[in-house]
Amino acid sequence: MKKPKKSTFPDLLGRAKPFLLDWLIWSYFAYTTIFLLNSYWYTQYVDWYGTLTLPPWGWILTVLGTFSCALASEYFGLSIGLKALTDQETPPTKPWLITNWGLTSIFLVVFTFWVGWLTTDINLGIIIRRAPKTIGLWHGLSHPNFAHLIEIDPEMEGSILGSLVNTLFMAYLATLIGGVLAAPLGFLGARNIMGGSWFRRVFFYLTRAFFNVVRSVESLIWAIVFAIWIGFGPAAGAFALLIHSMAALAKLFSEQVEAIDKGPIEAVQSTGASFWQTIRYGAVPQVIPQYMAFLLYRLDINVRMATVIALVGGGGIGRFFFYYKDQLDWEQVGAVTIVIAIVVWILDYISGKAREKIV
Amino acid sequence: MTDEDKIKERSSWYFWRNLTIVAFFLGLFVVALFRLNFDPRLLVTNFRSTLKLWGAFASPDWSVLGEGAQLLVKTLYMAFMATALALPFAIVLSFLGAKNLMNSPVAQVIYTFVRGFASVIRSIQPIIWAIIFIVWVRTGPFPGVLALWVHSVADMTKLFSERVESIDPGPLEAIEATGAGKLLVLVYAVIPQIINPYLSFTLYRLDINVRMATIIGIVGGGGIGMRLYSYINKWNFPKAVVMTMLIVIMVWGIDYLSSRLRERIETGGGERSEKFTI
Amino acid sequence: MAQLEINNLTKIYPPDVLALDDISFEVEKGEFLIIIGLSGSGKSTLLRCINRLIEPTEGSIKFEGQEVTTASSKELKAIREEIGMIFQRFNLIERSLVLTNVLTGQLGELSFWRSMLGRFPKEMKRAAHEKLETVGIPEQAFKRADELSGGQQQRVGIARALMQDPRLLLADEPVSSLDPATSGTIMDYLAQINDQGKTVITSLHFLDLVRKYGTRAIGLKDGEIVYDGPPKGIDDEKFKEVFGEEAEKVHIS
Numbered sequence: 001m002k003k004p005k006k007s008t009f010p011d012l013l014g015r016a017k018p019f020l021l022d023w024l025i026w027s028y029f030a031y032t033t034i035f036l037l038n039s040y041w042y043t044q045y046v047d048w049y050g051t052l053t054l055p056p057w058g059w060i061l062t063v064l065g066t067f068s069c070a071l072a073s074e075y076f077g078l079s080i081g082l083k084a085l086t087d088q089e090t091p092p093t094k095p096w097l098i099t100n101w102g103l104t105s106i107f108l109v110v111f112t113f114w115v116g117w118l119t120t121d122i123n124l125g126i127i128i129r130r131a132p133k134t135i136g137l138w139h140g141l142s143h144p145n146f147a148h149l150i151e152i153d154p155e156m157e158g159s160i161l162g163s164l165v166n167t168l169f170m171a172y173l174a175t176l177i178g179g180v181l182a183a184p185l186g187f188l189g190a191r192n193i194m195g196g197s198w199f200r201r202v203f204f205y206l207t208r209a210f211f212n213v214v215r216s217v218e219s220l221i222w223a224i225v226f227a228i229w230i231g232f233g234p235a236a237g238a239f240a241l242l243i244h245s246m247a248a249l250a251k252l253f254s255e256q257v258e259a260i261d262k263g264p265i266e267a268v269q270s271t272g273a274s275f276w277q278t279i280r281y282g283a284v285p286q287v288i289p290q291y292m293a294f295l296l297y298r299l300d301i302n303v304r305m306a307t308v309i310a311l312v313g314g315g316g317i318g319r320f321f322f323y324y325k326d327q328l329d330w331e332q333v334g335a336v337t338i339v340i341a342i343v344v345w346i347l348d349y350i351s352g353k354a355r356e357k358i359v
Numbered sequence: 360m361t362d363e364d365k366i367k368e369r370s371s372w373y374f375w376r377n378l379t380i381v382a383f384f385l386g387l388f389v390v391a392l393f394r395l396n397f398d399p400r401l402l403v404t405n406f407r408s409t410l411k412l413w414g415a416f417a418s419p420d421w422s423v424l425g426e427g428a429q430l431l432v433k434t435l436y437m438a439f440m441a442t443a444l445a446l447p448f449a450i451v452l453s454f455l456g457a458k459n460l461m462n463s464p465v466a467q468v469i470y471t472f473v474r475g476f477a478s479v480i481r482s483i484q485p486i487i488w489a490i491i492f493i494v495w496v497r498t499g500p501f502p503g504v505l506a507l508w509v510h511s512v513a514d515m516t517k518l519f520s521e522r523v524e525s526i527d528p529g530p531l532e533a534i535e536a537t538g539a540g541k542l543l544v545l546v547y548a549v550i551p552q553i554i555n556p557y558l559s560f561t562l563y564r565l566d567i568n569v570r571m572a573t574i575i576g577i578v579g580g581g582g583i584g585m586r587l588y589s590y591i592n593k594w595n596f597p598k599a600v601v602m603t604m605l606i607v608i609m610v611w612g613i614d615y616l617s618s619r620l621r622e623r624i625e626t627g628g629g630e631r632s633e634k635f636t637i
Numbered sequence: 638m639a640q641l642e643i644n645n646l647t648k649i650y651p652p653d654v655l656a657l658d659d660i661s662f663e664v665e666k667g668e669f670l671i672i673i674g675l676s677g678s679g680k681s682t683l684l685r686c687i688n689r690l691i692e693p694t695e696g697s698i699k700f701e702g703q704e705v706t707t708a709s710s711k712e713l714k715a716i717r718e719e720i721g722m723i724f725q726r727f728n729l730i731e732r733s734l735v736l737t738n739v740l741t742g743q744l745g746e747l748s749f750w751r752s753m754l755g756r757f758p759k760e761m762k763r764a765a766h767e768k769l770e771t772v773g774i775p776e777q778a779f780k781r782a783d784e785l786s787g788g789q790q791q792r793v794g795i796a797r798a799l800m801q802d803p804r805l806l807l808a809d810e811p812v813s814s815l816d817p818a819t820s821g822t823i824m825d826y827l828a829q830i831n832d833q834g835k836t837v838i839t840s841l842h843f844l845d846l847v848r849k850y851g852t853r854a855i856g857l858k859d860g861e862i863v864y865d866g867p868p869k870g871i872d873d874e875k876f877k878e879v880f881g882e883e884a885e886k887v888h889i890s
Contacts, residue, residue: 272718
């Protein structure tokens with residue numbers, strides 16, 4: 001007989017999350033206000049790289065203040081955390097816009113928009129004033145120079161199309177290898193398979209943490225790492241795309257596995273099939289089509305990333321783009337851009353159509 | 360042909376077809392491996408050059424934590440602004456780019472234009488747009504926002520208009536039949552069906568923009584990417600590592616929030632799928 | 638010795654849901670046993686305990702003398718090969734071909750690598766086609782399983798079970814998802830199988846079908862046996878006891 005595990009731990013975590021979100025929101029609000037006041041006190045505009053100075057007691061006060069606001073917000077119905085993260089069913093008595101938390105949300109959005117406008121130096125005037133500087137750019141884009149499309153550019157040791165092939169291969173390798181590696185990882189990250197013993201649970205959390213961390217670092221940053229590791233070139237780019245794809249696919253895949261229908265698995269089990277046979281015939285056919293769709297989606301994304309990964313030494317068609325741009329050779333920049341746009345567009349189209357057919 | 364032969368033929372056809380497909384992809388794979396000099400062994404042999412990097416993980420330089428956190432917030436703002444500013448444009452364009460709403464011949468032309476344009480703009484990565492805008496308005500967070508904005512408008516227009524095209528035609532017909540003008544049809548038949556999906560797509564786009572914003576700094580687009588890249592170029596790994604950790608925390612956080620909120624929107628009240636153990 | 642001996646079978650779903658309460662009965666070879674009861678009375682649980690798709694909490698289940706509840710995984714595999722099962726929602730592998738679905742019935746006989754690669758031997762494929770003929774749908778062999786109608790899918794399920802050449806066939810509400818006419822066809826197939834000497838244990842909730850097909854009926858209510866005897870013996874009073882005061886008879890013939 002198996003005894004079910006009871007733990008109050010997940011319960012506590014569940015209660016903590018909305019509170020933490022509320023606290024985060026209040027802290028954000030407090031921090032931004034302090035920062036703005038700070039900047040306007042000392043200077044007339046918001047300094048992008050300015051630093052925030054507060055005496056030590058100021059920080060403690062802020063922390064305590066936000067903490068109590070967070071606690072209070074639940075009482076006053078202002079808690080956004082509760083509404084966003086928990087399944088609490090509040091009776092829809094009033095239209096969303098008028099509720100306390102609704103108004104707070106709107107206020108936050110407007111506030112963020114205002115601060116954002118200041119912080120990101122949005123200045124529509126500059127767009128108009130500096131427009132003449134871009135004439136060369138537009139001229140180049142509209143009169144592309146395909147000189148090195150097929151002919152090899154000696155300084156670049158390659159042709160645009162040759163590089164394009166490399167770019168596509170980069171994306172292809174990354175998606176294929178990443179896809180293969182992600183499959184077992186996806187199983188390790190699925191709650192329904194990793195239930196059982198505490199040992200399995202540890203593995204589950206570790207796997208999940210692993211792919212969340214790796215996913216959070218964009219391929220371009222990984223490319224920097226791999227360029228240092230094995231030198232510049234498309235191989236580094238391929239590794240970078242690979243590792244990011246693997247993590248992203250593993251996550252998607254684990255969600256698929258968690259949503260498997262028990263029925264066919266029971267049916268195969270009942271005929272006396274072994275564990276692996278049950279997986280192969282009962283579980284796998286349920287997830288493969290969707291997984292193929294994910295792979296195609298990922299291929300699309302990888303091709304897009306591969307076109308620019310040359311920026312950090314990842315090789316591929318991006319090399320040409322950045323080189324010609326440094327030379328201010330806008331006509332050739334235009335040529336490369338057009339090639340990139342066409343290829344990405346075609347792949348997007350194929351990927352879309354193929355995915356439609358599968359799902 | 361006897362039944363048995365037919366059976367043999369069918370099964371063997373499937374087998375050979377699958378085999379050819381696998382062989383093709385495998386072949387492509389091998390060609391790619393050689394052409395790119397893709398050699399995992401290099402990871403081992405060149406491990407030396409990365410020791411400095413891994414060493415930095417053991418002793419990160421926490422002094423840049425404060426500065427990093429601020430940059431993080433600013434990066435977040437970049438993404439937010441790009442998404443918020445793109446939203447109104449995308450909404451309007453989505454109606455112009457929806458086959459089921461654009462009926463008249465003139466409208467068809469507009470439709471083709473809108474969708475075509477969006478497609479082209481989408482095909483060009485934000486990084487490339489960032490370079491264009493940097494030439495235009497100089498480095499800083501502004502070109503970053505512009506680049507993300509342009510790409511977001513195009514992407515959201517595509518997502519939105521596809522959604523509009525798959526709404527239930529029932530309410531649409533019903534309201535058109537009452538003789539209501541185009542605008543009223545929009546408000547009463549289309550909008551109620553798309554509010555939730557649009558919200559969901561916007562959150563999805565915000566997630567993507569946050570990720571893009573972290574790297575757009577590398578070309579000079581402002582935000583934490585710029586600082587990260589400059590540290591790496593100076594081989595100052597302890598500081599770079601701290602920046603990366605901050606990036607991971609932010610992206611993970613936004614990703615989590617974004618998916619939870621979208622779950623809530625889609626199921627409108629929370630459903631948990633059944634869990635079971637094998 | 639009876640083919641199936643069940644003693645003191647109890648199943649508790651955590652934390653405290655009592656699905657089966659001390660069930661005991663025996664089944665002889667060749668019987669057509671029908672288990673009736675409301676949804677939630679424990680019918681599904683009972684059937685699934687017999688081939689241990691669900692772990693009993695207490696009690697013993699002996700199939701042809703062998704104890705199922707304590708069988709090792711190898712022994713369990715062998716036992717399951719002799720017990721076929723069909724399901725209410727058919728449980729076919731939707732995206733796979735009908736033929737593949739039928740073939741999964743004999744996975745137990747196939748070596749690891751052959752089964753992983755899907756290389757089924759010729760004789761097995763021929764046998765699968767025969768089974769499809771037996772249930773009347775040989776022409777559907779190469780269609781995707783989800784392209785078939787409900788009745789056809791259930792027939793594929795039966796073909797799959799027949800592939801095992803089982804001595805006992807379990808059917809968990811095989812016709813609950815089907816319309817009355819198709820239900821009749823499926824029940825006819827089960828009767829045919831029973832005529833060939835295989836024991837059939839099925840759960841149903843339509844009394845008419847019980848009267849028409851069963852040789853013996855067991856009524857379950859809240860996990861307990863409230864009736865065990867010939868179908869004819871379920872008079873109105875017994876009916877109310879099994880199905881509850883408010884139930885009314887529904888005729889589907």
